[in-house]
Amino acid sequence: MPSLCDAFRSIPMRFKMEPDINLMKEVPELYVWPQEDQLGVEAQSYGDGDGDCGTPVIDLQGEFGCVVEQVRVACEKCAVFQIVNHGVEKELVDRLNKQSHRLFSLPLDQKMLARRSPDGTTGYGVVRIANFFTKLMWSEGFTWVGSPSHHAKLLWPHDYQGFCDAVEEYEKAMKKLARKLFSVILQSLGIKGRHYARWCEDEEGCAGALQMNHYPSSPCPSQTMGMAPHTDSALLTILYQGGVEGLQVKRSDGAWMLVPALPDAFVVNIGDLLQVISNGRYKSVVHRVVNNRRDRFSSAYIWGPPLNAVIEPAAEVVDSKHPRLYRSLTWHEYLVARAKHFSTALQLFTTTPVENLT
Numbered sequence: 001m002p003s004l005c006d007a008f009r010s011i012p013m014r015f016k017m018e019p020d021i022n023l024m025k026e027v028p029e030l031y032v033w034p035q036e037d038q039l040g041v042e043a044q045s046y047g048d049g050d051g052d053c054g055t056p057v058i059d060l061q062g063e064f065g066c067v068v069e070q071v072r073v074a075c076e077k078c079a080v081f082q083i084v085n086h087g088v089e090k091e092l093v094d095r096l097n098k099q100s101h102r103l104f105s106l107p108l109d110q111k112m113l114a115r116r117s118p119d120g121t122t123g124y125g126v127v128r129i130a131n132f133f134t135k136l137m138w139s140e141g142f143t144w145v146g147s148p149s150h151h152a153k154l155l156w157p158h159d160y161q162g163f164c165d166a167v168e169e170y171e172k173a174m175k176k177l178a179r180k181l182f183s184v185i186l187q188s189l190g191i192k193g194r195h196y197a198r199w200c201e202d203e204e205g206c207a208g209a210l211q212m213n214h215y216p217s218s219p220c221p222s223q224t225m226g227m228a229p230h231t232d233s234a235l236l237t238i239l240y241q242g243g244v245e246g247l248q249v250k251r252s253d254g255a256w257m258l259v260p261a262l263p264d265a266f267v268v269n270i271g272d273l274l275q276v277i278s279n280g281r282y283k284s285v286v287h288r289v290v291n292n293r294r295d296r297f298s299s300a301y302i303w304g305p306p307l308n309a310v311i312e313p314a315a316e317v318v319d320s321k322h323p324r325l326y327r328s329l330t331w332h333e334y335l336v337a338r339a340k341h342f343s344t345a346l347q348l349f350t351t352t353p354v355e356n357l358t
Contacts, residue, residue, distance in 0.1 A: 020108040021138060022216045033135050033225045055249075055259050055267075060180075061085040071181075072188035075278075079270040079285035080249050082262055083181075088173045090264060096170040097242055099163045100297050103142060104214040106155065114151035116143065121209070123151050129230050132342040138224035138291050144171070144210040171210050174238055174301035178208065181268060182235060182303075189278055191314045196277060199305050207234075207307055207331070211300040215246060218291035226289035226296070232271040233338050233345075234304035234331070239267040244296040250286040272334065272346050273304060276326045279313035284346075307332040326350055 021031070056074040060067060060083050074081035104111075116123035122145050130137060142151075148167045152160035179200040186196055199206050215226040226246055241247060241261040248256040249269070259267055272284045289296075305311065312328040329349045338345040 021140070022108075025219055027138075027218070027220050027223045030136050031138055032223045055257070056081040057262065057265065058083050059085050060087070068184055068188050071184050075185065075188065075270060075282040078249070079283050080259065080267065080287070082259070082265045082267050084262070084265050086177055086266055087180075088177060088266075092166075092170055092173060093240060093264075095166045096299060097240070097297060099166045100212050100214070100242075100299060102163070103155070103212065104140065104297065110155060111140075113154045114142075121145050122148075127227065128339070129228060129342065131339075133228050135225070137227055138218050139213055139215045139226045139289070141214070142212045144212070145208075167210065170299070171208065171301070174210070175206070175208055175303070177266075178236060178238060178301065178303035179206075181238070185236070185274065185282075189281065189314065190316045191277075193315065195310075196314060199309070205306045206303065207305070208301060208303045211302060213289075213296075213298045213300065215289060215291055215296040215298075217293050217295050221291040221293060224291045226291045229286050229288040230343070231284040231286055232269065232302060233273070233335060234271040234302045235273045235277075236271055236303055237269050238301045238303070239269070240299045241267060242297040242299070244292075244294055246289045246292060246296050247298075248288050248290060250288075256288070271302075271304070272338075273311050273331060275346070276311050276329070276349070277314055277317075279317040279322060280325045281317055281322075304331050307335075324351055 056070065056078065058067060058070045058074065058081055062070075062085075071081070111124045114123050116125035122143050124140070124142050127137065127139070127141055144151075144167055147164070149160065149164050152163050152167075156163065183197070183200045186192075186200075191197070213227070218224045229250065239247065241259070243261050243263065245258055245261045247259045247261075247267065249259060251257050269285045269287060270282050274282055275284045289298075308330050310328050310330060311334070313324050313326055318324050326346075326349050334345065334349070337348050341348065
C-alpha cells in the first residue's frame with residue numbers, strides 16, 4: 001500500500017524554518033502579508049446565522065435522528081460545525097494540551113532535532129501548504145502519523161513516555177470519534193452501501209494524522225497570517241482550539257466568520273474527499289487562522305480512508321437531476337495532485353476537467 005511519504009516525495013518543501021518567531025519583537029518582511037489579507041482577528045465577522053452559517057453546535061448525545069438531521073443541515077449550509085458531549089474525556093484533552101505546550105516551549109534548536117525532512121510527513125516544520133504562498137505563516141507545527149516515539153526520543157531522550165502515551169491515547173480516541181461522525185454523515189446523505197460504511201470499522205486501515213499547531217503571539221496581528229486559506233484533503237478534520245479563537249471559515253458570501261472557541265467542544269469540518277463522495281452536496285470548507293496577541297495552541301486530527309481506496313460519488317447521491325461530478329480516484333492520487341496544484345487539484349478529477357493544469 002502506498003504511504004503518505006510516497007505522495008509527497010516528488011514535491012519536497014522549498015521553505016525551511018526561519019529564525020525563531022517566538023523571540024521576534026517585530027514582523028520581518030517575509031511574514032508581512034498583502035494588504036488584502038491584513039485582517040486581524042478583532043476585525044472579523046462572527047456570522048449572524050441569517051441566511052448563512054453561524055457555526056452550529058451539535059450535541060452528539062441527542063436523539064439519533066435529530067443528530068443526523070442537524071449534521072445534514074450543518075454540512076449543506078456551512079461544511080463546519082461544533083460537537084459537544086462527544087465522548088472524549090476532558091482529562092485526555094487536557095493532557096494532550098499540556099504536552100503540546102511542553103513541546104512548543106522547547107528551544108528552536110532542540111525542536112529542530114525532530115524536524116521533518118523536505119519530503120517527509122512527520123516531525124517539526126513548516127506546513128506543507130507554505131509551498132504555494134510567497135509569505136511565511138506566523139506559526140509552527142508538529143505532525144504525527146502513527147507512533148510519535150521516534151521523534152519524541154530525539155526531543156526528550158530520557159523523558160518521552162508521557163508525551164507518547166498522551167498522543168497515542170488521543171489519536172485512538174479521535175479515530176473512534178471520526179468513524180462515528182463519518183457514519184452519521186453517511187446516514188445524513190442516505191448512503192447505505194458497504195463500500196464507504198466499512199471505513200467506520202477499525203479493521204479497514206483508515207489513515208489519520210495528528211497536527212499540533214502553535215500560533216505565537218504576534219507583534220502586529222494585522223500584518224501576519226497564522227495559517228493561509230485552504231481546504232483539507234481528507235474526509236474530515238476534528239479540531240480542538242485550545243480555548244483561544246483564531247480559526248475562521250469562509251462563508252458563501254465571501255466573508256470570513258470567526259469560529260468561537262467553545263469549552264470542551266471540537267470543530268468538525270468537511271474535507272475534499274467527502275465533497276467527492278457527496279457529489280458536491282457537501283462542500284469542503286475554506287478556512288484559515290489569524291493571529292492575535294495571545295499564544296494559541298490547537299490540535300487537528302485529519303482522518304481519511306486507506307490511501308489506495310477508491311473514492312467516487314456514492315450511487316445514492318447521483319441521479320438524472322444530480323449527474324456525477326467527479327471521476328474515481330484514490331486518496332494517494334489526490335494527494336499527489338494536491339502537492340502539485342493545491343487549490344485547483346480537485347478540478348482535475350471533475351467529469352469535465354479543467355485543461356492546461358500541468
